[in-house]
Amino acid sequence: MRLGIVKKQEKRPSSHSSFSSKRGYIVNVTIIGSGYVGLTTAVALALIGHRTRVYDIDNAKIEGLRVGRAPFYEPGLEEALQAAQANLQFEYEPSRAFENADVVMIAVGTPPTPAGGANLGYLYTALRDLTEHNTNHDVLVVTKSTVPVGTGSNVSAFYEQATGRTPLIASAPEFLRQGRALADTLYPERLVFGTRDPRALTLLRELYEPIISQTFEPPAYLPQPQQRSTVPAIECSIESAELAKYAANAFLATKISFANEIANVCDLVGGDVQDVMAVLGLDSRIGAQFLQAGLGYGGSCFPKDTRALAQLSNREGYSFKLLSATIEVNNDQRFRVIDKLERHFGTLQGKDITVLGLTFKAGTDDLRDAPSLDIIAELVSRGARVTAHDPVALDAAGKMLPAHVRLCSEAQEALKGADAALLVTEWPEYRALDWRAAQRSMRHNVIIDGRNALDHHLLAEIGFVYEGVGRVGRRALPAPTFV
Numbered sequence: 001m002r003l004g005i006v007k008k009q010e011k012r013p014s015s016h017s018s019f020s021s022k023r024g025y026i027v028n029v030t031i032i033g034s035g036y037v038g039l040t041t042a043v044a045l046a047l048i049g050h051r052t053r054v055y056d057i058d059n060a061k062i063e064g065l066r067v068g069r070a071p072f073y074e075p076g077l078e079e080a081l082q083a084a085q086a087n088l089q090f091e092y093e094p095s096r097a098f099e100n101a102d103v104v105m106i107a108v109g110t111p112p113t114p115a116g117g118a119n120l121g122y123l124y125t126a127l128r129d130l131t132e133h134n135t136n137h138d139v140l141v142v143t144k145s146t147v148p149v150g151t152g153s154n155v156s157a158f159y160e161q162a163t164g165r166t167p168l169i170a171s172a173p174e175f176l177r178q179g180r181a182l183a184d185t186l187y188p189e190r191l192v193f194g195t196r197d198p199r200a201l202t203l204l205r206e207l208y209e210p211i212i213s214q215t216f217e218p219p220a221y222l223p224q225p226q227q228r229s230t231v232p233a234i235e236c237s238i239e240s241a242e243l244a245k246y247a248a249n250a251f252l253a254t255k256i257s258f259a260n261e262i263a264n265v266c267d268l269v270g271g272d273v274q275d276v277m278a279v280l281g282l283d284s285r286i287g288a289q290f291l292q293a294g295l296g297y298g299g300s301c302f303p304k305d306t307r308a309l310a311q312l313s314n315r316e317g318y319s320f321k322l323l324s325a326t327i328e329v330n331n332d333q334r335f336r337v338i339d340k341l342e343r344h345f346g347t348l349q350g351k352d353i354t355v356l357g358l359t360f361k362a363g364t365d366d367l368r369d370a371p372s373l374d375i376i377a378e379l380v381s382r383g384a385r386v387t388a389h390d391p392v393a394l395d396a397a398g399k400m401l402p403a404h405v406r407l408c409s410e411a412q413e414a415l416k417g418a419d420a421a422l423l424v425t426e427w428p429e430y431r432a433l434d435w436r437a438a439q440r441s442m443r444h445n446v447i448i449d450g451r452n453a454l455d456h457h458l459l460a461e462i463g464f465v466y467e468g469v470g471r472v473g474r475r476a477l478p479a480p481t482f483v
């Protein structure tokens with residue numbers, strides 16, 4: 001099968017009457033929410049041949065999508081939108097959103113409440129639209145949004161109350177990473193089908209069959225899969241699926257906080273956390289990924305999901321100590337780089353600090369819970385004058401940062417006259433920057449590398465005072481330079 005080809009061989013009609021696709025493996029899907037998860041899922045399903053409709057209450061996003069404009073930056077997304085256009089429809093009218101749908105996937109945001117739980121308001125608004133406007137046929141309702149355990153049964157009760165019919169419900173949590181969203185969706189390491197209903201399982205298997213069997217041609221505009229083998233699809237209860245999503249994010253966040261704590265010890269006793277983690281990573285029981293020390297995790301998911309799982313446990317009277325420590329370490333980590341900077345100058349009052357990178361990680365334009373926002377606010381509150389650069393998110397950041405933060409579209413320009421550079425996002429272009437030229441134009445030559453992303457040997461050779469996170473232990477540090 002080639003991706004983007006609409007016509008597929010019709011396969012056996014499924015025997016599961018009203019809930020199954022009458023057209024065999026081509027399924028009519030409506031996805032509610034055109035964000036990172038909803039749009040990526042929709043494009044991937046359309047690429048493998050399903051008739052996919054995306055419904056969003058944001059008219060501007062839908063209008064843009066109708067003319068092929070992606071609402072956010074994601075590698076390969078615009079090409080994929082183009083390749084899959086024959087199978088894609090975009091809708092903001094709820095009355096038309098669910099026509100002929102066999103499957104409705106909910107992929108709306110579940111942002112944090114002030115108390116740290118998950119705000120399910122968008123999810124229930126979406127369900128209300130579904131139950132009000134899809135009055136004449138039953139669908140499989142699949143939750144892709146990250147939701148607390150127990151939401152599946154509440155969704156079921158809501159649907160039943162609104163329609164008088166028992167719904168078919170499943171939880172299929174999403175594990176994609178921003179910046180690799182399409183590749184992660186087309187070549188996942190696993191799928192989770194949280195439902196005990198055989199009709200729901202049949203539909204989910206039909207929907208994901210090309211992805212499970214990996215029988216499509218990889219699009220040339222995406223990173224190619226390392227190796228292609230059948231993707232395991234774990235079938236479990238809705239509750240297990242819901243909890244597995246939080247557990248996965250909490251575990252990855254814990255790995256990061258562990259690496260950061262080791263880095264903090266390196267700063268005190270000597271040792272390079274990069275080397276220490278290389279040793280750990282080669283142990284297959286540990287694994288090399290998510291051991292990158294730095295200024296901690298950000299983004300729309302790890303901070304929110306760790307807090308939501310801690311809150312869920314607390315609500316049930318269980319104190320999740322390990323997770324609380326993970327969160328605490330992460331909160332502190334953002335400010336450790338500022339303390340390091342301050343130690344070089346004694347005070348940050350009146351110092352010109354250039355912040356390199358604003359997005360929560362490289363490869364995305366997303367600023368949700370980006371460490372840069374907290375870091376800049378703290379720098380400003382300690383009296384620093386801040387100039388910021390980011391290769392993709394400068395305009396969006398301008399609306400979120402204090403007015404007197406200077407935004408600069410060229411990294412080299414941003415460094416002119418600076419007392420210090422603070423690297424916050426590991427964009428490759430910062431490593432490739434002409435640091436000799438930067439050294440000549442900066443007032444003082446201090447670099448705090450919050451992501452351990454720069455070549456510290458080269459920088460030291462050029463004459464920079466370099467400090468990473470757990471990279472050069474205190475014993476190796478020079479005495480404070482500019483007190």
Ligand SMILES: NC(=O)C1=CN([C@@H]2O[C@H](COP(=O)(O)OP(=O)(O)OC[C@H]3O[C@@H](n4cnc5c(N)ncnc54)[C@H](O)[C@@H]3O)[C@@H](O)[C@H]2O)C=CC1
Nearest residue numbers: 033034035036037056057058108109110122125126145146
């Ligand atoms: N962003 C990510 O990398 C991942 C996110 N998730 C989870 O997936 C869910 C969605 O996250 P994102 O895609 O990042 O959110 P997002 O904020 O990018 O997109 C949500 C979309 O839903 C739309 N929406 C809100 N209420 C609606 C309604 N009633 N009807 C129709 N559309 C509505 C919004 O206008 C927006 O376009 C969250 O629960 C998140 O935790 C899971 C895995 C990865």
Ligand SMILES: O=C(O)[C@H]1O[C@H](OP(=O)(O)OP(=O)(O)OC[C@H]2O[C@@H](n3ccc(=O)[nH]c3=O)[C@H](O)[C@@H]2O)[C@H](O)[C@@H](O)[C@@H]1O
Nearest residue numbers: 174175176177178256290291292296297298299301360361
């Ligand atoms: O639930 C979600 O939304 C998603 O959250 C993360 O994906 P994402 O937030 O896109 O980004 P990651 O690549 O996981 O990075 C998250 C944060 O951790 C930081 N990080 C990551 C890895 C590492 O070793 N060290 C580290 O500090 C990154 O800089 C970033 O700020 C998970 O990796 C996905 O599997 C999950 O689906």
